[in-house]
Amino acid sequence: MTNRTVAQLLSDDITLQEVEIKGWVRTFRANRFIALNDGSTINNIQCVVDFENTDEAILKRITTGAAVSIKGELVESQGKGQKVEIQVNSIEILGDSDPEEYPIQPKKHTFEFLRENAHLRTRTSTFSAVMRLRSSLSFAIHKYFTENGFYNMHTPIITGSDAEGAGETFRVTTLDAKKPSLTEEAEVDYKEDFFGKETNLTVSGQLEAETYAMSLGKVYTFGPTFRAENSNTTRHLAEFWMIEPEVAFMDLDGNMDLAEDFMKSVLNYVLEHNREDLEFLDKRLADEEKKLPQAQRSPMNLIDKIKFVVDNNFMRVSYTEAIDILRKSKPNKKKKFNYIIEEWGADLQSEHERYLVEKHFKCPVILFDYPANIKAFYMRLNEDGKTVRAMDILFPGIGEMVGGSQREERLEVLKEKMKALDIPEEELWWYLDLRKFGTAVHSGFGLGFERLVMFATGMSNIRDVIPYPRTPQNAEF
Numbered sequence: 309m310t311n312r313t314v315a316q317l318l319s320d321d322i323t324l325q326e327v328e329i330k331g332w333v334r335t336f337r338a339n340r341f342i343a344l345n346d347g348s349t350i351n352n353i354q355c356v357v358d359f360e361n362t363d364e365a366i367l368k369r370i371t372t373g374a375a376v377s378i379k380g381e382l383v384e385s386q387g388k389g390q391k392v393e394i395q396v397n398s399i400e401i402l403g404d405s406d407p408e409e410y411p412i413q414p415k416k417h418t419f420e421f422l423r424e425n426a427h428l429r430t431r432t433s434t435f436s437a438v439m440r441l442r443s444s445l446s447f448a449i450h451k452y453f454t455e456n457g458f459y460n461m462h463t464p465i466i467t468g469s470d471a472e473g474a475g476e477t478f479r480v481t482t483l484d485a486k487k488p489s490l491t492e493e494a495e496v497d498y499k500e501d502f503f504g505k506e507t508n509l510t511v512s513g514q515l516e517a518e519t520y521a522m523s524l525g526k527v528y529t530f531g532p533t534f535r536a537e538n539s540n541t542t543r544h545l546a547e548f549w550m551i552e553p554e555v556a557f558m559d560l561d562g563n564m565d566l567a568e569d570f571m572k573s574v575l576n577y578v579l580e581h582n583r584e585d586l587e588f589l590d591k592r593l594a595d596e597e598k599k600l601p602q603a604q605r606s607p608m609n610l611i612d613k614i615k616f617v618v619d620n621n622f623m624r625v626s627y628t629e630a631i632d633i634l635r636k637s638k639p640n641k642k643k644k645f646n647y648i649i650e651e652w653g654a655d656l657q658s659e660h661e662r663y664l665v666e667k668h669f670k671c672p673v674i675l676f677d678y679p680a681n682i683k684a685f686y687m688r689l690n691e692d693g694k695t696v697r698a699m700d701i702l703f704p705g706i707g708e709m710v711g712g713s714q715r716e717e718r719l720e721v722l723k724e725k726m727k728a729l730d731i732p733e734e735e736l737w738w739y740l741d742l743r744k745f746g747t748a749v750h751s752g753f754g755l756g757f758e759r760l761v762m763f764a765t766g767m768s769n770i771r772d773v774i775p776y777p778r779t780p781q782n783a784e785f
């Protein structure tokens with residue numbers, strides 16, 4: 309008799325037999341029915357205890373949260389709600405759980421409460437479903453790139469560069485915080501620091517990924533990314549995971565095609581492989597939205613939303629067209645936006661992005677050809693001299709999901725751009741080398757993994773789709 313998972317016992321092709329199973333008690337009802345879960349599926353298996361022939365002391369220890377090992381017969385269920393159940397022959401308590409103290413009671417908890425108990429929140433149906441989906445999406449991403457001829461590359465986590473130039477980096481140092489070594493000019497002397505220079509946690513693996521694209525052809529990184537932006541929103545983390553493919557000889561159109569095909573493929577993967585979790589989350593979202601006024605409810609349920617993205621083309625719209633649409637929009641005319649769009653060149657805020665995808669186009673939108681001065685230094689300048697080959701992919705309910713571009717491959721143009729932005733050539737000599745030796749058109753993008761998980765699970769706070777969120781003033785666990 310081998311150990312089985314709950315998922316195996318509930319699968320269609322299981323034969324009725326003697327089984328052994330270990331898991332955690334979700335509920336224990338009428339001194340008789342244990343709902344047991346082991347994380348392998350959203351569903352619990354019902355274990356029926358013969359209470360008349362079970363030690364009273366043991367029955368008392370079958371409490372919510374306890375770890376148990378059960379041996380019994382898998383039989384067709386007498387009751388409704390499940391096809392099979394286990395008639396318990398013997399039960400061993402592996403780990404007690406004091407019902408007075410165990411935080412996860414069999415009732416509805418708020419997500420705030422569960423965030424404070426993030427070490428136990430995957431004992432709930434919602435969070436176990438979210439994290440199984442997260443794992444599945446991660447697998448689907450590696451599968452997609454592997455099957456499409458990409459190499460996985462590990463870009464450094466500690467770096468000397470701020471790829472995005474936003475200055476929102478976490479410093480990495482071993483200098484004494486109270487008494488750092490100082491130079492003669494009384495500045496912090498980074499020569500004395502561990503790496504002999506100023507270093508920080510990476511904000512993007514892109515620049516290093518470009519070096520590998522220019523030799524291996526098609527590469528991607530999927531790693532942790534750190535940003536010290538002090539934005540306490542439901543869409544920002546200080547530590548998040550980013551997927552960054554980079555491809556030689558590919559232009560911006562190819563980049564858009566790749567991003568769209570990739571996102572459809574990984575979302576389709578979970579539609580096919582995580583059906584039960586999605587159905588659970590679909591229902592959860594519908595229940596939650598019932599509390600909202602009609603106007604605030606989503607027009608589609610979760611599964612239909614994912615299917616819609618998989619089955620329909622993303623709209624491709626230039627920044628200039630988007631500005632026109634926004635300028636003529638009702639909320640702009642009636643001054644309902646916090647930032648009123650007045651002229652070409654304005655940076656888009658999330659309220660504008662959401663208007664475009666949720667109200668105007670009602671589908672994912674790829675915005676491209678942004679003004680050069682609101683985008684990073686490495687993006688390829690267009691012939692008009694004022695826009696760059698940038699693209700952002702905006703999703704309903706999420707806003708910006710992807711940011712990418714065709715890269716500036718012309719040495720002189722890149723040097724000029726860096727000069728204008730005060731980026732020292734010495735710092736990025738290796739990046740410039742790529743433009744000196746065998747330069748070519750190349751492109752890539754970055755997908756925020758947690759934003760993808762939000763979309764696929766219908767969760768509305770990014771803190772609820774990563775195991776242990778890091779946000780301003782919060783690094784518990």
Ligand code: 4AD
Nearest residue numbers: 512514544545548552709710711712752753754756
């Ligand atoms: O648009 P971003 O800043 O682009 C880059 O970093 C490029 N170097 C990517 C590339 O071309 N290889 O970030 C990419 C994506 C965003 O679209 C968003 O989904 C996510 O990363 N992101 C965040 N996710 C969670 N918390 C944050 N603080 C995020 N900042 C960006």
Ligand code: MG
Nearest residue numbers: 700708710711
């Ligand atoms: Mg961006």
